[in-house]
Amino acid sequence: MPDIGVTVIGDKVDRDEEVLTPEALDFVAGLHRAFAATRDDLLRRRAERRASGKLDFLPETAKVRESDWRVADAPPALTDRRVEITGPTERKMAINALNSGAKVWLADLEDANTPHWENVVSGQVNLYDAARGTIEFTSPEGKHYALKDDVERPAIVVRPRGWHLDERHLEIDGRPAVGALVDFGLHFFHNASLGKPYYYLPKMESHLEARLWNDVFTAAEEQLGVRHGTVRATVLIETIPAAFEMEEILYELREHASGLNAGRWDYLFSIIKYFRDAGADFVLPDRNSITMTAPFMRAYTELLVRTCHKRGAFAMGGMAAFIPNRRDPEVTERALAKVRDDKTREATDGFDGSWVAHPDLVPVCREIFDVQFGSKSNQLDRQRDDVSVTAAQLLDFKATGGEATRAGVESAVDVGLRYLVSWLSGNGAAAIHNLMEDAATAEISRSQLWQWVHNEVVLSDGTPVTAGLVREVLARTKASLSGEHVDLAAELFEQVALSEEFADFLTVPAYAKIP
Ligand SMILES: CC(=O)SCCNC(=O)CCNC(=O)[C@H](O)C(C)(C)COP(=O)(O)OP(=O)(O)OC[C@H]1O[C@@H](n2cnc3c(N)ncnc32)[C@H](O)[C@@H]1OP(=O)(O)O
Numbered sequence: 001m002p003d004i005g006v007t008v009i010g011d012k013v014d015r016d017e018e019v020l021t022p023e024a025l026d027f028v029a030g031l032h033r034a035f036a037a038t039r040d041d042l043l044r045r046r047a048e049r050r051a052s053g054k055l056d057f058l059p060e061t062a063k064v065r066e067s068d069w070r071v072a073d074a075p076p077a078l079t080d081r082r083v084e085i086t087g088p089t090e091r092k093m094a095i096n097a098l099n100s101g102a103k104v105w106l107a108d109l110e111d112a113n114t115p116h117w118e119n120v121v122s123g124q125v126n127l128y129d130a131a132r133g134t135i136e137f138t139s140p141e142g143k144h145y146a147l148k149d150d151v152e153r154p155a156i157v158v159r160p161r162g163w164h165l166d167e168r169h170l171e172i173d174g175r176p177a178v179g180a181l182v183d184f185g186l187h188f189f190h191n192a193s194l195g196k197p198y199y200y201l202p203k204m205e206s207h208l209e210a211r212l213w214n215d216v217f218t219a220a221e222e223q224l225g226v227r228h229g230t231v232r233a234t235v236l237i238e239t240i241p242a243a244f245e246m247e248e249i250l251y252e253l254r255e256h257a258s259g260l261n262a263g264r265w266d267y268l269f270s271i272i273k274y275f276r277d278a279g280a281d282f283v284l285p286d287r288n289s290i291t292m293t294a295p296f297m298r299a300y301t302e303l304l305v306r307t308c309h310k311r312g313a314f315a316m317g318g319m320a321a322f323i324p325n326r327r328d329p330e331v332t333e334r335a336l337a338k339v340r341d342d343k344t345r346e347a348t349d350g351f352d353g354s355w356v357a358h359p360d361l362v363p364v365c366r367e368i369f370d371v372q373f374g375s376k377s378n379q380l381d382r383q384r385d386d387v388s389v390t391a392a393q394l395l396d397f398k399a400t401g402g403e404a405t406r407a408g409v410e411s412a413v414d415v416g417l418r419y420l421v422s423w424l425s426g427n428g429a430a431a432i433h434n435l436m437e438d439a440a441t442a443e444i445s446r447s448q449l450w451q452w453v454h455n456e457v458v459l460s461d462g463t464p465v466t467a468g469l470v471r472e473v474l475a476r477t478k479a480s481l482s483g484e485h486v487d488l489a490a491e492l493f494e495q496v497a498l499s500e501e502f503a504d505f506l507t508v509p510a511y512a513k514i515p
């Protein structure tokens with residue numbers, strides 16, 4: 001292979017020669033060379049903005065909010081998004097997702113995926129086969145999996161990693177590649193010619209980050225001779241700064257935009273992170289006590305629907321964490337009831353569809369949106385002019401109610417530690433106590449503890465939350481677990497929950513520890 005300045009550091013992965021071709025690597029390198037410096041600059045700006053202490057709708061973009069424009073019309077494959085199943089790109093789950101009856105499969109290279117090199121590369125292999133309808137798999141027990149002919153095939157929408165993560169197994173001109181550009185670039189290079197390069201964009205904090213994605217899409221389309229606007233992106237509004245720039249984010253991406261999604265778990269994490277040392281008014285109670293009906297969460301989702309429909313974009317609902325258990329009817333009943341409530345609220349509020357974490361939840365979500373839509377495929381025409389949301393409402397965390405409790409501390413440690421054990425073993429999505437846990441939910445657990453310790457929160461039973469208390473619970477929890485990753489997981493958990501300097505993302509120090 002000629003020297004193109006790209007070095008693959010990672011170990012050999014089965015069929016890697018099919019996706020890590022010289023042409024594909026050269027394409028990724030081109031994107032990296034063109035856009036990595038802007039990415040670095042935008043990450044620096046995140047910290048500067050937080051340090052400035054200002055968080056409000058931007059005066060300099062008032063014209064964008066006030067003027068008349070719409071995003072491009074939806075392509076046929078994305079006009080009906082009433083139920084979307086999310087999940088990692090692991091081969092068996094990919095097939096199960098494609099057979100689930102959902103309208104969209106969010107193929108997750110982000111929070112449901114540990115970016116082990118093996119997962120990164122095999123995810124691309126699986127996406128390649130999935131896009132061509134040739135994906136098959138035989139489990140170690142001998143069960144054969146293939147795509148069913150009698151089930152409508154969902155559109156595949158790929159979620160690359162966020163801007164903050166590097167891919168150290170691929171070096172470009174001697175530095176680690178931008179993870180998001182590796183995920184997007186490899187996928188686009190191999191699959192764009194099939195006509196449906198669709199993406200979910202996570203964890204953005206500003207419209208300038210959306211502009212960067214838009215520039216990446218335009219460059220990628222130009223380079224491969226793909227018609228401008230073929231890429232379609234749905235942006236997760238899941239950080240508190242982005243909630244103030246929904247219109248601007250859609251505007252930047254308008255020729256490539258499909259919609260916005262209310263990513264509730266990262267949103268909570270972002271609020272805790274952003275206001276972690278801002279004092280008592282910003283301390284959130286136990287994770288389980290903050291529901292989507294909390295006033296600040298309602299303000300956020302209502303604003304999202306209003307913004308989307310004003311601009312002709314899809315408003316996508318989020319993930320209820322309750323998952324069914326085929327071996328436990330009671331757990332399944334509870335999950336179905338919780339999901340039903342959640343999806344009913346979203347459908348009534350005007351969302352155009354929503355997420356489920358498990359195939360057994362597809363029917364309940366579909367049924368609720370079927371009733372809401374009648375003969376239509378979405379409710380884009382439903383304007384929410386009745387909604388008017390202020391900055392103060394988005395930031396009113398006091399009115400939430402709920403308490404910080406002993407059970408909350410125990411659960412944050414337990415879930416965070418168990419999740420890290422799973423993540424380190426290569427499984428980025430885990431069912432823990434019948435709830436779906438992924439990187440975003442684990443981030444809530446550890447940042448919540450950090451916030452409580454640093455704001456000297458006193459629990460409902462009168463116990464002050466101290467680093468000592470968290471360490472004591474951690475030691476006890478660790479002793480109750482076994483397996484090869486427990487020690488490392490506990491070390492990482494202590495670091496991201498307690499260290500003086502707050503780690504922006506737990507996956508950054510954790511990534512340094514994996515193959
Ligand atoms: C906050 C956010 O970012 S949300 C988005 C990111 N998170 C996710 O995508 C989580 C997706 N969900 C999952 O990964 C899984 O549902 C879990 C880990 C929560 C639970 O998985 P399991 O413990 O395997 O569930 P369970 O044993 O009930 O699975 C039954 C079957 O459904 C399949 N299945 C479960 N969830 C999914 C899914 N999301 N996609 C495809 N197939 C699935 C399993 O592979 C299994 O198949 P099999 O019978 O052929 O072996």
Ligand SMILES: O=CC(=O)O
Pocket residue numbers: 111236238262263264265266267318319440
């Ligand atoms: O990505 C989704 C979220 O809730 O976070």
Ligand SMILES: [Mg+2]
Pocket residue numbers: 111202203236238263265266440
């Ligand atoms: Mg998220």
